[in-house]
Amino acid sequence: MLLLSALIRRRVLHCHRRSFASATLPSAEHSIYLSRSTNPYFNLTFEDWLFRHKTPSEPLLFLYRDDPCVVIGRNQNPWKEVNLPALRAREGVPFIRRRSGGGTVYHDLGNTNFSIHLPRQSFDRHATAQIVLRAVRALGIDANVNDRNDICVGKEKIAYKIVNRRAYHHGTMLISTELKTLGDLLRTNKDTMETKGVASVRSPVCNLRQFSTNITHDHFVNAVIDEFLDEYPTALPRHINLVDEADWKDVEYIKHGMAELPSWDWAYGQTPEFIYKVKNTFSWGTAHVTIRSKHGVILECKIHVSDSVNGSDSSQSFEEIERFVQDKKYGFMQNEKIPVLGVDDPSTEFISWLLKVMDS
Numbered sequence: 001m002l003l004l005s006a007l008i009r010r011r012v013l014h015c016h017r018r019s020f021a022s023a024t025l026p027s028a029e030h031s032i033y034l035s036r037s038t039n040p041y042f043n044l045t046f047e048d049w050l051f052r053h054k055t056p057s058e059p060l061l062f063l064y065r066d067d068p069c070v071v072i073g074r075n076q077n078p079w080k081e082v083n084l085p086a087l088r089a090r091e092g093v094p095f096i097r098r099r100s101g102g103g104t105v106y107h108d109l110g111n112t113n114f115s116i117h118l119p120r121q122s123f124d125r126h127a128t129a130q131i132v133l134r135a136v137r138a139l140g141i142d143a144n145v146n147d148r149n150d151i152c153v154g155k156e157k158i159a160y161k162i163v164n165r166r167a168y169h170h171g172t173m174l175i176s177t178e179l180k181t182l183g184d185l186l187r188t189n190k191d192t193m194e195t196k197g198v199a200s201v202r203s204p205v206c207n208l209r210q211f212s213t214n215i216t217h218d219h220f221v222n223a224v225i226d227e228f229l230d231e232y233p234t235a236l237p238r239h240i241n242l243v244d245e246a247d248w249k250d251v252e253y254i255k256h257g258m259a260e261l262p263s264w265d266w267a268y269g270q271t272p273e274f275i276y277k278v279k280n281t282f283s284w285g286t287a288h289v290t291i292r293s294k295h296g297v298i299l300e301c302k303i304h305v306s307d308s309v310n311g312s313d314s315s316q317s318f319e320e321i322e323r324f325v326q327d328k329k330y331g332f333m334q335n336e337k338i339p340v341l342g343v344d345d346p347s348t349e350f351i352s353w354l355l356k357v358m359d360s
């Protein structure tokens with residue numbers, strides 16, 4: 001423990017020695033960026049801007065953390081991956097579809113994100129994995145990298161490193177994240193929802209704080225910067241570009257990107273095709289429903305009733321519902337004018353159940 005705090009002190013002192021540049025629009029010379037914003041819409045867009053505009057001839061490092069949010073991968077299904085009712089219960093915690101692939105993670109201020117961009121010809125996934133691993137070890141924690149590129153302590157995951165098709169690595173480091181919230185928001189129960197695209201790989205997780213009670217975002221940031229500069233001594237200059245959201249908000253690419261991320265078209269409309277089979281038993285029989293949806297819109301809904309009680313026949317009402325929901329936005333039908341049905345008609349009870357199913 002003593003050794004550990006000595007190590008941390010050394011990093012803190014090192015941090016004070018490092019010169020921090022004032023926030024300016026980037027120029028070719030900057031290779032290390034540290035965001036002062038905790039707005040996930042800004043940070044994710046800025047990361048994308050760096051990737052698309054810098055294509056660095058020198059290695060580039062970007063570090064940031066976000067206010068609480070759930071971040072899904074580009075080709076994922078939010079209804080399958082995110083506990084949307086639990087998310088809605090926490091006002092101001094959004095889910096965001098990022099522009100890169102991979103699985104779903106939870107971000108809060110106890111979680112630090114890193115991305116390392118390299119010229120394609122010198123891209124070495126092992127070298128970048130080792131930078132973060134060495135940073136954690138320099139903080140006195142005996143971490144390892146598993147065969148999925150997760151960084152773990154023992155068998156529990158603390159971070160993920162993802163390799164994009166083009167040359168950059170990004171990942172998240174759990175330092176002091178609310179793990180209960182992480183579990184609550186990512187726990188879903190939709191086994192009968194079959195979705196194209198990418199499924200997350202759920203793993204047991206833990207925080208760096210569990211192994212060293214004093215570790216902070218600053219310690220981790222400094223350790224990664226140290227290891228990055230050791231690995232790429234040519235990364236010039238050795239100062240850090242502090243990124244302020246206010247300096248960027250009028251840059252067209254950033255403005256457009258930040259507006260697009262929360263839009264329905266991006267957040268829900270990019271959802272790959274899925275089929276959801278659900279059933280429920282009512283007083284009048286058991287309803288079996290198969291919904292097929294693509295890009296957030298219902299392509300088809302099939303309703304079948306079995307074990308019908310008293311031979312009640314509502315097939316006409318159900319056919320009307322099948323036709324009505326087609327082409328509607330999945331999960332966004334609360335304000336639709338649903339055809340008025342008789343109070344006693346089984347389909348009235350059915351439709352309120354179906355709306356709840358799609359709303360969960």
Ligand SMILES: Nc1ncnc2c1ncn2[C@@H]1O[C@H](COP(=O)(O)OC(=O)CCCC[C@@H]2CCSS2)[C@@H](O)[C@H]1O
Pocket residue numbers: 071098102103104105106107111113114157158159160161162170171172173174182186199200201202203204205
């Ligand atoms: N913040 C965080 N860090 C590490 N692992 C997490 C986190 N949140 C959730 N998880 C665990 O990972 C799995 C999903 O693992 P899976 O391997 O499916 O996906 C990922 O790891 C994607 C990482 C994307 C990193 C980007 C970097 C900048 S923006 S987001 C989830 O079910 C939890 O068990």
